[in-house]
Amino acid sequence: MTENKKRVVVAMSGGVDSSLAAALLVEQGYDVTGVMMRLWSEVSKGVASANKCCSLDAVDDARRVADQLGIPFYLINVEQPFKQRVVDFTIDRYLAGETPNPCVQCNRHIRFDYLYNYALSLGADFLATGHYARVRAAGESNRYSVIGDRSSEDSHQSSDSIDRSSIVGSGESGSPITDHRLLLTGVDAAKDQSYVLHVLTQEKLARVLFPVGEFAKPEVRRMAAERGLVVASRHDSQDLCFLADSDYRRFLRDWSPEGSIEPGPMVDSAGKVVGQHAGLPFYTVGQRKGLGITAPEPLFVLRLEPADNRLVVGPAGELGRSQLVARDVNWIAGQPPAPVFRAQVKIRYKATPAPASVAVESDGEVAVKFDAPLRDITPGQAAVFYDGDICLGGGLIQ
Secondary structure: OOOOOOEEEEEOOOOOHHHHHHHHHOOOOEEEEEEEEEOOOOOOHHHOOOOOOOHHHHHHHHHHHHHHOOEEEEEOOOHHHHHHHHHHHHHHHHHOOOOHHHHHHHHHHOOOOOOOOHHHHHHOOOHHHOOOEEEEEEEEOOEEEEEEOOOOOOOOOOOOOOHHHHHOOOOOOOEEEEOEEEEEOOOOOOOOOOOHHOOHHHHHOOOOEEOOOOOHHHHHHHHHHHHHOOOOOOOOOOOOOOOOOOHHEEEEEHHHHOOOOOOEEEEOOOOOOOEEEEEEEHOOOOOOOOOOOOOOOOHHHHHOOOOOOEEEEHHHHHHHHHEOOOOOOOOOOOOOOOEEEEEEEEEOOOOOOOEEEEEEEOOOEEEEEEEEEEEEEOOEEEEEEEEEEEEEEEEEEE
């Protein structure tokens, strides 16, 4: 290893995205080390199949890719912090009547905190992952150059809704701070993962690389196959990484405190009892299937009322909301772009961004008013703010 080589730890999963990320970085001359985290197993609960992301097959695939690339590979046990920070948090939020996104919590506390610090302890300059997102630097003229990318002259399609200098911050003279980083959506809109990365800070973005963010998924598979990577055709993981059998209801029954999930009344918006629910954590706003009742018209979950253990249902016409409040908001630039501003807001990972007015409250919360009602505004999910392809930050829906 030459002393001027930058060191990169790549978070490997045994999948094609992180494997190609490692391969590209090796080709670019980085000193690369592969690290895989063992996050979770349910052997003690009698679940037969191993966790998909941490299975022996996945570990073997990641190790084989590392061997192909000629890079060191480490498997580290992160089960205890993962349980405390992600699994316990997820269960707690479900019991509180919310529908959490564990991937956001994992990125906040595990991948870009625990693993990030582990990478630094190995002397790494960067942590790289297989996420579909991009990081760019804001230049003097507010044009954006790619960090660690194949081209520095990509054009950026901007929105006129926000002053660009407010996104990147400014110094005492009022001029833009040129070392600020921007988090952009991935080129492949169908695979974009900026939603679950809205928790990143300037400190982290300065040391994070997303090598596959400039490519579409079919291109990633083609490039992996061209390089002979053994995982080029491996299927994508579709489920939460700690669900061995894809059944989150079974998981909650097994891991929630005894007596914490109880059946209760299912009522309409007027309070009339129309049935019984099996336990509030098994339902989410907008859900239609699995209610177990018949009615003249289709009924949907309108809201969960954990204080009274009630599930409120109603027709589709009662479902929409045009406002939300978000808490625990992280601004990627370190500050909001303005006290009140326009943005596109995503309320779920796969949701279409919707135009809205965003107001920053004095207590740090954010009030969002959409131009048109949205049907699936769900407490516990993230509300993530965008200006075009720039992710501004986000918080948890109350």
